[in-house]
Amino acid sequence: MQNPHNAFDLCPDVTGVILAGGRSRRMGRDKATLEIGGQTLFERTLTMLQGIFSRVLIAGDRPDLATAQVPCVPDIYPGSALGGLHAALKAAATPWVFVTPCDLPYPDELLIRLMLDHREGHEVVVPRTPQGLEPVFALYHKNCLPLMEEMLRQGDYRIYDFYPQVRVHHLDVQILSADWQRALLNLNTPEDLRRLKKESLMSPPVVSIVAKSGTGKTTLLEKLITEMKSRGYRVGAVKHDAHSFSIDHEGKDSWRMTQAGADTMLITSPEKIAMVKQNNRAEEPPLTETIQTYFNDVDIVLTEGFKRSAMPKIEVHRRERSPRLLCRGEEHDSTLFAVASDEPLELDVPVYDINDAKGLCDLITECFLS
Missing domain, CATH: 3.40.50.300 (P-loop containing nucleotide triphosphate hydrolases)
Structure with a gap:
């Protein structure tokens, strides 16, 4: 079975939204322009979203990041992530938006596509981890807009306060992609950035x-x-x-082991080693x-x-x-x-x-x- 999501499929009814209106106080510098592996955090997120959604916009007054294809939307109610989400949802021409912060060094397409698969019959799809909800990495329907606006008018800036009034689907860690912790990692302080750069040096470019x-x-x-x-x-x-591809030849011992259901099969010799490893759920x-x-x-x-x-x-x-x-x-x-x-x-x-x-x-x- 092949992955039903071709790498070139673009979701037409969801707008990708990058939250980039924050002041980055704890970091002491603009998080969107921090570089990891030769790319800014904003560029890494934008590239990933453009591979999933036909429309992408920036939530926040960021003309320095915006282009004709990726416009920025200033907050109507400035000062919070909820304000950015509200402005983006109001400006979006699609019934859904997917919102993500601009400070994720390892945005994961598979995790987002998993969330898209669970939106039918709901108005919010949000990951729920042992640390709690992830409301700024979530899917929101336009139906949420009036509730958000009412909250902002009353000075309530906690995104999830309106959740009890809409249909919410929580994605728990049991069904999240295997590397959800890496995908949801964000950078808030200079120490976070130093630690990440040190870890990145351990991996080959x-x-x-x-x-x-x-x-x-x-x-x-x-x-x-x-x-x-x-x-x-x-x-x-x-x-x-x-x-799909196969490096095994039918009838060979290695082929028979794989056909019997081996999840990982190795062939070793003094000169080389070869491995056939089955991907979980054909992903x-x-x-x-x-x-x-x-x-x-x-x-x-x-x-x-x-x-x-x-x-x-x-x-x-x-x-x-x-x-x-x-x-x-x-x-x-x-x-x-x-x-x-x-x-x-x-x-x-x-x-x-x-x-x-x-x-x-x-x-x-x-x-x-x-």
């Missing part, structure tokens, strides 16, 4: 090679791996397959989880695909394949940091010759391994 099919992703990836290995780096590689785990689990012995991981991930990307471009880039044009992917092209391009990121693996490796080394 990841660079995704993306392109339209038939453009030459694998060819470039092979050259990059060869070049990085020649420089003495330990390199991991991940190939993304949007469909592909987040790329960050895969990297942390299987690549702690390498210096860098190069992936093929993962267009919708929040990882830094190099796009491969061939004019005869398509005049348009995946990451520039209708979409502006803030994680793009270089392009490998067979023609000159005027872009806001460096453009290399499609065969210049050495130059691209120089850039990768400078950005992620220095």
Whole structure:
């Protein structure tokens, strides 16, 4: 069974909302512009939301973050997260909004899609963890708007005070995605940021090679791996397959073990080890989880695909394949940091010759391994 949510499905009746109107008092600086892994927290959240929703807006008076495609909405009742949610819900052209704060370093698409699956018959869908409700990482229907407005007029700013008057679905930890704690982690203080950056240094950096099919992703990836290995780096590689695949041959012992129901099956030899591991409920785990689990012995991981991930990307471009880039044009992917092209391009990121693996490796080394 394949995941029913194709990576390119966009939800048309929900607007993604980034809460970015707070003053970041405890952090002492604007949390939206804090950088993790070469991206601001705002950019990481925006990239993730644009992979799920056809409309995204910013709740808060933030023209510095806004674009023509992603407008900002100032609070009608300023001074609280509820005020931001109210303004966004009032401005949204869709019956639903999904709201998230701008200070989540590891936003998780699977968790959000799980919440979308549970909204039928309800007006609020909100995670409930041992620490309590997560009202600023939740789905809200337009029916909530009059109740929110009445609360704000009365000076009540606690989002969940109107919950008893609407149909609420609580998502408990038993059905949340496996890494819900990581997905709901937020940054409030300088110490939180220092701790996170220290932890992030323990994981290898990841660079995704993306392109339209038939453009030459694998060819470039092979050259990059060869070049990085020649420089003495330990390199991991991940190939993304949007469909089901099998590396077992029918009738072989390993195939028979997997068919019998083994959740994890290993083949070992003096030269190599191979593993077949079944994904729970046919759901592909987040790329960050895969990297942390299987690549702690390498210096860098190069992936093929993962267009919708929040990882830094190099796009491969061939004019005869398509005049348009995946990451520039209708979409502006803030994680793009270089392009490998067979023609000159005027872009806001460096453009290399499609065969210049050495130059691209120089850039990768400078950005992620220095």
